[in-house]
Structures are given as structure tokens and as C-alpha cells.
Amino acid sequence: MKSETKTVNKSNLKSIYDEEMIKMLNAPKDGKSPYHVFTFSSIKNKKWPELRTVVLRSFNLKPNFISFNTDSRSPKIKELRNNKNSCALFYDNIGKVQIRFHAEAVIHSQDATSREIWKQTSLQSRKCYMGDLNPSSKIKHWHPNFPLGYIKKDPDIKHSELGFKNFTSIKLKIIETEILKLYHDGHVRFKIKDDKFNFVAP
Numbered sequence: 001m002k003s004e005t006k007t008v009n010k011s012n013l014k015s016i017y018d019e020e021m022i023k024m025l026n027a028p029k030d031g032k033s034p035y036h037v038f039t040f041s042s043i044k045n046k047k048w049p050e051l052r053t054v055v056l057r058s059f060n061l062k063p064n065f066i067s068f069n070t071d072s073r074s075p076k077i078k079e080l081r082n083n084k085n086s087c088a089l090f091y092d093n094i095g096k097v098q099i100r101f102h103a104e105a106v107i108h109s110q111d112a113t114s115r116e117i118w119k120q121t122s123l124q125s126r127k128c129y130m131g132d133l134n135p136s137s138k139i140k141h142w143h144p145n146f147p148l149g150y151i152k153k154d155p156d157i158k159h160s161e162l163g164f165k166n167f168t169s170i171k172l173k174i175i176e177t178e179i180l181k182l183y184h185d186g187h188v189r190f191k192i193k194d195d196k197f198n199f200v201a202p
């Protein structure tokens with residue numbers, strides 16, 4: 001009997017890409033999506049890679065970009081000012097898909113873009129930007145790094161404005177996308193740059 005050999009062509013790659021991009025577009029509003037959080041990298045002291053988990057706040061196609069929110073005092077901001085090159089890594093454990101984006105970071109702080117995003121930010125999230133301590137700084141004793149009166153409640157809208165000075169939106173302009181989809185009969189891996197799809201050895 002003739003054994004069937006699996007074939008994968010560029011139109012299959014396009015279908016995988018389209019399917020994953022739909023999931024990515026839905027992920028900012030869907031806390032249960034595997035793509036709702038991702039691992040974001042920057043370069044520390046021009047030497048060491050640094051990684052952390054962040055929440056996906058927006059995803060856009062054509063132009064392709066991602067955004068997440070952070071505190072302007074956090075070390076990642078200094079790292080990105082020194083080197084805007086970064087990676088964003090997503091993994092869907094059910095679909096067995098890894099997506100890696102190579103991107104250039106644009107920092108929006110105290111500008112019209114960050115003001116617009118701040119307006120949509122919940123009071124619970126705004127609280128995280130109201131602390132006196134620089135995020136990631138060493139502390140002698142535990143402190144939540146927001147005013148202690150808000151441990152069990154959210155600030156009112158007026159007081160929450162205190163956080164805006166620290167609020168930052170990072171836009172990641174995607175330069176290259178790489179997808180790896182795992183299959184028992186042979187993984188599929190490819191890169192997309194300038195709308196061109198290319199196979200990569202899995």
C-alpha cells in the first residue's frame with residue numbers, strides 16, 4: 001500500500017497565519033485567551049536580555065503593532081530608550097502554537113496617545129500607577145506600591161489622575177513574525193516579513 005506523505009504549501013501557511021491573527025485580534029478583550037498575556041524582552045545594560053510577562057492591550061494588522069501598558073519608572077523603559085529592539089513571545093498551549101514577533105518599541109508617556117489610553121483604563125488598573133516607589137526598586141519591607149487606603153477599594157476618578165504621570169503605553173511596531181505550529185506528523189514553522197511568507201526548518 002502507498003503511504004501518504006504530508007505536504008504543506010504556502011497557502012496552508014497563509015491559513016495558519018490568518019487563524020492565529022484572528023485569535024490575536026480578540027485577545028486584548030478576552031482574559032481567557034492564551035494570547036492575553038505575553039513575554040516581552042528588552043536588553044539590559046546593552047548586554048543581558050531581560051524578560052517579563054505583560055498584558056496585551058491592543059493588536060493591530062496593517063500596520064502591524066502590539067501595545068501594552070507599563071510604569072514609566074520601571075527599568076524596561078530605560079532599557080528600551082537605550083535599545084528599541086525587542087521581542088514579544090506568545091504561546092497557545094491548546095493549539096500548540098508559538099508566535100514570536102521582532103519589534104521596535106515606541107514609548108508613549110505624557111502625550112496625546114497615552115492620555116487617550118489612560119481615559120479607557122479602569123480605576124483598578126490606575127491604582128498601580130499611584131505608588132511613590134519606583135517599580136523594581138529594592139525595599140526593606142513589603143509595600144503594595146499604591147496608597148494603602150486602596151488595598152480593599154479602588155480610588156475615585158479624581159484621585160486616580162495622580163497615576164497619569166507614571167502611565168506609559170508601549171507600542172511595538174512588528175518587523176517580523178514567526179509562527180511555529182506543532183503537529184505529531186511534522187511541525188510547521190515559517191516567517192512573515194514585508195508580507196512575504198517563508199518556510200523555516202522546525
Ligand SMILES: Cc1cc2nc3c(=O)[nH]c(=O)nc-3n(C[C@H](O)[C@H](O)[C@H](O)COP(=O)(O)O)c2cc1C
Nearest residue numbers: 037052053054055068069070071074075076077136
Ligand atoms: C500575569 C502578569 C501580567 C503582568 N502584566 C504587566 C503589564 O501589563 N505591564 C507591566 O509593566 N508589568 C506587568 N507585569 C509585571 C511584569 O512582569 C514585571 O514584573 C514588571 O513590569 C517589572 O518589569 P521590569 O523590572 O523588567 O521593568 C505582569 C506580571 C504578571 C505575572
